[in-house]
Amino acid sequence: MQTARAFLLGAALALGVATQAAAQPQPALPNFADLVEKHGPAVVNIRTEARAQRTQVPGLSEDDPMFEFFRRFMPPDQRPQPRGRGERNEKGEPRGGPLRPFGLGSGFVISADGYIVTNAHVIENAEVIHVRFTDKREMKAKVIGADKRSDVALVKVEAANLPFLKLGDSNAVRVGEWVLAIGSPFGFANSVTAGILSAKSRDLPADSGASDAVPFLQTDVAVNPGNSGGPLFNLKGEVIGINSQIFSRTGSYAGISFAIPIDYAANVIEQLKKSGKVTRGRIGVAIANVTRDLADSLGLPKTDGAAVGTVEEDSPAAKAGVEVGDVILKIDGRTVESSADLSRTIRAVRPGQKVVLSVWRAGKLRDITITVGEFKEDESGRASTGGKKEAAKPGRLGLAVAEVSAERRKALKVTGGVAVEAVDGAALAAGIQPGDVILRVNNTDIRDLKGYNEAVAKLDAKKPVALLVRDEDGTRFVTLRAEE
Numbered sequence: 001m002q003t004a005r006a007f008l009l010g011a012a013l014a015l016g017v018a019t020q021a022a023a024q025p026q027p028a029l030p031n032f033a034d035l036v037e038k039h040g041p042a043v044v045n046i047r048t049e050a051r052a053q054r055t056q057v058p059g060l061s062e063d064d065p066m067f068e069f070f071r072r073f074m075p076p077d078q079r080p081q082p083r084g085r086g087e088r089n090e091k092g093e094p095r096g097g098p099l100r101p102f103g104l105g106s107g108f109v110i111s112a113d114g115y116i117v118t119n120a121h122v123i124e125n126a127e128v129i130h131v132r133f134t135d136k137r138e139m140k141a142k143v144i145g146a147d148k149r150s151d152v153a154l155v156k157v158e159a160a161n162l163p164f165l166k167l168g169d170s171n172a173v174r175v176g177e178w179v180l181a182i183g184s185p186f187g188f189a190n191s192v193t194a195g196i197l198s199a200k201s202r203d204l205p206a207d208s209g210a211s212d213a214v215p216f217l218q219t220d221v222a223v224n225p226g227n228s229g230g231p232l233f234n235l236k237g238e239v240i241g242i243n244s245q246i247f248s249r250t251g252s253y254a255g256i257s258f259a260i261p262i263d264y265a266a267n268v269i270e271q272l273k274k275s276g277k278v279t280r281g282r283i284g285v286a287i288a289n290v291t292r293d294l295a296d297s298l299g300l301p302k303t304d305g306a307a308v309g310t311v312e313e314d315s316p317a318a319k320a321g322v323e324v325g326d327v328i329l330k331i332d333g334r335t336v337e338s339s340a341d342l343s344r345t346i347r348a349v350r351p352g353q354k355v356v357l358s359v360w361r362a363g364k365l366r367d368i369t370i371t372v373g374e375f376k377e378d379e380s381g382r383a384s385t386g387g388k389k390e391a392a393k394p395g396r397l398g399l400a401v402a403e404v405s406a407e408r409r410k411a412l413k414v415t416g417g418v419a420v421e422a423v424d425g426a427a428l429a430a431g432i433q434p435g436d437v438i439l440r441v442n443n444t445d446i447r448d449l450k451g452y453n454e455a456v457a458k459l460d461a462k463k464p465v466a467l468l469v470r471d472e473d474g475t476r477f478v479t480l481r482a483e484e
Contacts, residue, residue: 030178035237036192041134042109042163043182043230045189046118046141048126050102102126106183106230107155108239109164110269114157117269118229119244120146123153131157134190145272149213149280151244152265153229154272165231168238170217170261173197181221181243181257183230195221202258203340204245215344216258217241223257232259241265267348280375281349283322284315286474287339290327293464293479297442298327299363305329306339310474313413320370323361324475325440325468330358347375362443396456397465397480398425403449404437412437412470416447430478432469439475440468 105122109115116131123129129141139157146153173179180194201215219232223243232241241259248254271278287306295303308326311318322328328336332355336342349355351374356367400422408419417437438446441455442465459465467478 030194030235032180032192032194035180035233035235036182039163039165039233039237040182040190040192042165043134043190044107044109044116045132045184045187046105046107046122046229047101047130047132048103048105048123049099049128049130050125051099051127099128104184104187104226105228106226106243107131108229108231109162110167111164112160112162114159114162115144115273116141116155116157117242117265118153118155119242120148120151120153122229123155124148129155131155132189145276145278147268147272147278150265150268150278151214151260152242152268152272154269165239166237167262167266168234168236168240170240170263173200173217173234173240175199178235179219179221179240180233180235181219181223181227181230182233183223183227183243185222185224185226187226191227193222195219198256200261201337201341204247204258213344213347214244214260214264215341216245217261219257219259220255221257222253224253227257264344264348279351280347281351281353281372282315282375283317283320283346283370283372284312285317285322286310286476287328287342288476289339291477291479293481294466294477297464297466297479298360299443300327300360304338305336305360306342307477309468309476316370316373320357320368322357322359322368322370325361325477327360328357329360329365332356333358346372351375396459396461397467398427399423399432399438401438401449401452408435408437412472414439414470416445416451417470418446418449418452426480427478430480432467432478433471435471437470438467439470440466442466 103122103126105118107116107118107122110117123143123146129143130138131141132138139159141155141157144154144156175197177197178194179197180192182190182192185191196219197217198220199218202218204216217232217240221232221243223246227243230243231239232243234240240262242262242265243257243259245258246253247256247258268278286309288309290300290303290305290307292303294307295301305327308317308322308324308328311322311324328342330336331342331345334345336345346355349372351372354369354371356369359366359368399420401418402421404414404417404419409415414437417439420432420434420436420438423432423434438452440446441452441459444451444455446452446455461481464479464481467480469476469478
């Protein structure tokens with residue numbers, strides 16, 4: 001009986017707990033209806049037209065039997081023009097055919113006087129841009145500017161008192177928060193989908209066609225062709241992103257979509273509105289991520305930052321005193337999370353503006369003030385390999401090295417180091433090749449073969465080794481472990 005009473009008491013307590021839990025109010029799912037009703041009218045459908053190019057058959061004269069065949073059976077805009085008699089524009093080039101539907105997308109109004117944000121790929125190559133509002137009004141838009149690198153474009157319609165959206169703070173949004181998209185998937189205007197923010201600062205694969213300059217927001221919001229250029233909202237009704245990409249094997253939504261953060265896009269929009277183009281900053285360094293082994297070998301507690309592998313001659317970085325082997329940890333007090341993060345941050349800085357880099361060098365932290373230059377693509381040349389001289393036997397790092405020849409020093413623009421002659425083991429797996437020049441072992445600069453041998457002899461087999469390696473493509477860090 002006692003056992004039964006205990007069981008009944010336990011059951012009663014459990015029931016009481018369950019009843020209390022059931023009685024507690026459960027969090028309600030968000031209702032997006034008010035948000036959509038208020039802000040939906042500021043989201044537009046974008047339809048573009050381009051001129052179909054009239055088919056030109058090289059060397060086909062009006063007397064050719066095939067000319068009549070093509071004339072009779074090809075569509076009017078694709079019929080060949082007789083040689084020398086085709087329509088020409090003011091430059092003497094063949095004119096295209098009639099305007100045809102070219103693309104569909106979305107956009108959103110950001111000012112009452114008609115400025116509209118969309119994706120650059122939505123309006124690319126368009127000759128006419130039609131903007132349709134929820135009240136059935138349709139207007140033609142002119143391009144103010146488009147930036148392919150960020151995939152952001154700004155167009156304008158001639159209007160007044162338009163409903164417009166407020167730009168929010170994409171840095172403040174948290175992973176797991178509800179987000180909502182409005183757009184025109186497959187041309188179905190003002191379609192609403194919702195989901196959560198899945199991740200921030202996503203770098204997309206190189207073959208995705210997306211720029212490495214954009215730290216994408218990842219969501220599970222359903223986005224399809226036609227949603228491009230539309231807004232991604234937070235629950236306050238503020239725009240936190242521009243829907244831009246999907247990750248799919250079929251071309252349709254497969255559970256993952258990406259948006260351009262509005263904090264990143266706002267700088268682009270401002271520049272497009274002001275001048276119709278975008279300028280980006282550069283400091284003239286080649287950088288790489290800090291691995292765990294590299295951090296340990298350099299005495300860094302974390303893997304934050306960007307390791308400097310190359311400093312371009314006469315670049316802003318060179319003039320400010322940045323050196324190969326430095327690890328840039330902060331910019332204007334903000335932590336640099338990765339090499340991509342540093343690149344994006346610098347590119348967002350206006351040329352001519354000064355920033356402060358917090359740099360880790362030889363075990364010490366120092367600040368460097370640098371005047372940012374204007375972004376240009378890197379160029380690299382190839383040089384010949386050096387010759388052999390006083391070759392060392394393969395050592396603890398699996399490397400056979402020698403003094404660097406004068407020719408090799410000149411080709412790589414180095415004053416010290418040792419040249420790699422043979423590679424084996426972990427060094428080979430790490431990508432070191434004959435002809436590479438080793439400039440530093442951990443925090444020790446290598447001037448010659450003697451200095452290299454002394455530095456290697458002091459290595460602890462239990463700790464990773466960071467080698468600063470130079471070749472024709474630049475300078476990079478390689479981490480290895482010394483053998484006993």
